[in-house]
Amino acid sequence: MIVNDILNIINSAQKIYISTHIMPDGDCIGSSLALYIALKRVGKNVKVILDDEIPLHYRFLPYYEEIISPDICENDSPDLFITLDNNDIERLGRSKNIFFKAPNSLCIDHHPLGKVMFSKFNYVDTNASATAEIVYVIIKSLSVEIDKDIANCLLTAIIADTGGFKFDNVTPYTLNISADLLASGADIKKINEIIFDKMSIEKVKLLSKVLSTLSVIENGKIGYIYLNKAMLEDCGASVSDSEGFINYVKNIDSVEIAVMFRIEDNGVRVSLRSKDFVDVNKIANKFGGGGHKKASGCFIDNNFDAVKNVILDECRRSLWLEWHSECIQT
Ligand code: 5GP
Numbered sequence: 001m002i003v004n005d006i007l008n009i010i011n012s013a014q015k016i017y018i019s020t021h022i023m024p025d026g027d028c029i030g031s032s033l034a035l036y037i038a039l040k041r042v043g044k045n046v047k048v049i050l051d052d053e054i055p056l057h058y059r060f061l062p063y064y065e066e067i068i069s070p071d072i073c074e075n076d077s078p079d080l081f082i083t084l085d086n087n088d089i090e091r092l093g094r095s096k097n098i099f100f101k102a103p104n105s106l107c108i109d110h111h112p113l114g115k116v117m118f119s120k121f122n123y124v125d126t127n128a129s130a131t132a133e134i135v136y137v138i139i140k141s142l143s144v145e146i147d148k149d150i151a152n153c154l155l156t157a158i159i160a161d162t163g164g165f166k167f168d169n170v171t172p173y174t175l176n177i178s179a180d181l182l183a184s185g186a187d188i189k190k191i192n193e194i195i196f197d198k199m200s201i202e203k204v205k206l207l208s209k210v211l212s213t214l215s216v217i218e219n220g221k222i223g224y225i226y227l228n229k230a231m232l233e234d235c236g237a238s239v240s241d242s243e244g245f246i247n248y249v250k251n252i253d254s255v256e257i258a259v260m261f262r263i264e265d266n267g268v269r270v271s272l273r274s275k276d277f278v279d280v281n282k283i284a285n286k287f288g289g290g291g292h293k294k295a296s297g298c299f300i301d302n303n304f305d306a307v308k309n310v311i312l313d314e315c316r317r318s319l320w321l322e323w324h325s326e327c328i329q330t
């Protein structure tokens with residue numbers, strides 16, 4: 001599938017719904033809003049639906065308030081349903097019901113293929129640092145001008161998924177696109193401040209509590225932290241305040257695999273990061289989750305102790321297996 005095919009699919013639809021994964025991050029929100037703005041400009045009847053809250057710190061993005069809950073449009077049937085930055089139908093939440101009513105569906109993503117390709121059409125580029133890189137090309141191909149609003153959405157997405165241009169998913173192409181977004185008026189200072197620097201008092205308190213749970217095993221090569229509801233309540237913080245906490249663990253000099261457990265009522269959400277060589281996507285895949293080689297996640301419906309044991313076992317296994325093959329290769 002090439003970008004021209006995407007244009008044909010878009011051109012043959014009038015009512016287009018865009019959706020993305022629950023627990024939204026900068027890439028999925030920024031990409032969705034940028035495509036939303038562009039499709040509106042070419043005269044489409046377009047909506048962004050999301051079965052989750054927009055984290056407070058992303059509420060500086062233009063048109064975020066026009067994102068609607070699937071409850072509001074549950075009886076709608078769009079001509080085309082576009083899912084962005086998501087390779088798992090379950091992560092659409094209740095937007096899934098509307099997805100099934102659309103005669104055409106298109107998935108645009110940069111994650112390695114998920115469990116099954118659930119859309120009719122799929123455009124997946126795992127070389128893209130963020131889904132926003134693909135959306136940028138689509139918007140250009142639609143001949144929509146990249147204005148300040150679109151530029152801010154796309155640059156937010158790229159900065160979020162590249163850790164501020166620090167990860168090894170950054171390519172010369174990422175930087176070329178970002179240069180164009182800057183030239184189009186994106187506010188790189190504000191975006192970086194909001195994603196990485198600005199913290200509410202509640203978030204700082206939560207960070208201190210969560211970091212105090214730090215444990216390291218395997219000679220410091222695996223580090224993990226956890227978060228529960230009581231901590232959130234004590235600090236008056238929300239779950240989205242914990243975005244990025246796992247990086248403190250990954251940044252410990254000895255650590256190769258970092259894990260954050262978020263204990264919820266019906267199970268535990270697991271976030272995984274690797275520094276150099278372990279493929280944490282493979283670990284998440286084993287538990288029905290997904291992501292990228294160096295950043296992945298899954299949800300396991302069991303108690304904390306059970307989840308901790310199976311995840312840490314799997315981390316140990318991957319660490320020593322991949323450590324071994326790394327040593328053989330070098
Ligand atoms: P995070 O740890 O920040 O929630 O997620 C890291 C990466 O893994 C992101 O690319 C995210 O989309 C992906 N991811 C997290 N949880 C899941 C999951 O349950 N299923 C799938 N398919 N991907 C996930």
Ligand code: MN
Nearest residue numbers: 027085131161
């Ligand atoms: Mn992404």
